Amino acid sequence: MSITSNSTQLADDVQVPNYDRKALKSRIVHLGLGAFHRGHQAVYHHELLNQAPSDWGICAINLVGGEQLIKSLREQDHRYTVLEQDSESQSWKNIGSIHATLHPELDGLNAVLEKLAEPQVAIISLTITEKGYCVQSGNGALDWNNSAIIHDLNHPEQPISALGVLAAGFKLRQQRGLTPVTVLSCDNIPENGQVIGRALLEFCDRQDPQLAQWIRSNITFPSTMVDRIVPAMTPAALELVSHKLGVADDCAIVCEPFRQWVIEDNFIAGRPEWENVGPQLVKDVVPFEEMKLRMLNGSHSFLAYLGFLAGYTYIYQCMEDPAFKRATLKLMLQEQAPTLTIGGDVDLEAYAQTLIHRFANKEVKHQTAQIACDGSQKLPQRILEPMRKLIAMGKPFPCQAMAIAGWLRYLSGNDENNQSYQVNDPLFSSLSQTLSGAETPEQKVLALLSCRDIFPQDLATNPAVIAAITDSYRQIMTKGTAAAVASLSL
DSSP: OBOOTTTOOOOTTEEOOOSOGGGOEEEEEEEOOSHHHHHTHHHHHHHHHHHSOOSEEEEEEOSSSOHHHHHHHHHTTTOEEEEEEOSSOEEEEEEOOEEEEEOHHHHOHHHHHHHHTOTTOOEEEEOOOGGGGOBOTTTOOBOTTOHHHHHHHHOTTSOOSHHHHHHHHHHHHHHHTOOOEEEEEOSSSTTHHHHHHHHHHHHHHHHOHHHHHHHHHHEEOOOEEEEOOOOOOOHHHHHHHHHHHSSBOTTOEEEOSOOEEEEEOOOTTOOOOGGGGSOEEESOOHHHHHHIIIIIIHHHHHHHHHHHHTTOSBHHHHHTSHHHHHHHHHIIIIIIGGGOOOOTTSOHHHHHHHHHHHHTOTTSOOBHHHHTTTHHHHHIIIIIHHHHHHHHHTOOOHHHHHHHHHHHHHTTSBOTTSOBOOOOOTTHHHHHHHHTTOOSHHHHHHHHHTOTTTSOHHHHTOHHHHHHHHHHHHHHHHHOHHHHHHHHTO
16 A cells, blocks of 8 residues: 555645645646655645636656656655754645656657647756766856766767757757746756856857757746755665555655755746745845855765764764764854855855754665765865865865865775775765776865866966865874864864
């Protein structure tokens, strides 16, 4: 037995849809049906539908992987459970805002492209992670050497990348004279709207210049800032949900109570009134993006590599170590916060304390190994850009240097107990080759900094940067990671 709209009576304290789900249409098409979308945007939209029912439904699409998730959602009439919890409270919700799903492997690529070209579609949103944009880490330009981009340029009617799929879908809309749409990126990338817009236009300028011109006139690309810790589900979390519901829900989400969504109000074809249920609609998202990417995500990366190496499986365990907690606050307030341009009405010290409280939530078991994935894609905006700004201010950056040194140590694939683990990073093969001949700390740091896809030349050749990262790496290798982190808070 599983959770369905017809056969399961949920507990009274589970918030359920009070809107007519049969009236929903695919006004929003979402690419990237992962845990984050199900625990963030879909929840906001569900709450808006509960407050003011409409026909604004979500059709969620996975382009690669996730077939079983979609099969399971279909068996549950596309409803699933979200548990928001910390040590003080629990809130249960049965989400119904997703009314349809598609996958090329299950339904055929043509069904996906036709969905993008349906007349009522007004918003195409994305959570496809940094690597899904197929751009170069250093400058944001499209990576023409990406195998998916090469394939899609040569096979425009059989795309495999998100950019290629968008281009093919927009080609159909152009040919059929359909109304404009908005592309809404919800990934953790600075100025994500500009990133997806630039990448798509660079791609189409080469593949189909007339389509590129049509996109410039008919598509808008607002930026967003999204925030909620949504860890990967564990067997224990699934058991907690099934015990509460009395039935299995393989699509369930367990996440923290905190959430935030800041959206640039630039929608060419209308939008739901999300501001009525919490999201902020603003003219400029950048200050909010920078605050979150540097103070939250930058700290997460710091904890992911150094915490993992120190033997901590979960982020909350790092917060139980006083040295890690002090070092994280130092990173936030002394190295990340000074680089921000957000208005003075935002209390950054209070924000930092809120982040520490969130990181310490034992009910949200966010794995350091999960956050450690794709460091080559994440660290430039989370650590390197604020490092550059600190250098321009003449300020030291010991915590940022320790974060990079921790990543370098993590790339070895062996922990301090000589236990091997898998490093998940799209550039891991080239990084390993670059580092293979280096032996001393100095050689390893210089080899890492030579990777121009990650480290811009001004940082890579800066003597202070080289010295700081080398010193941090030497401390990790000689004293151990925990002792190296403890030295930061002295």
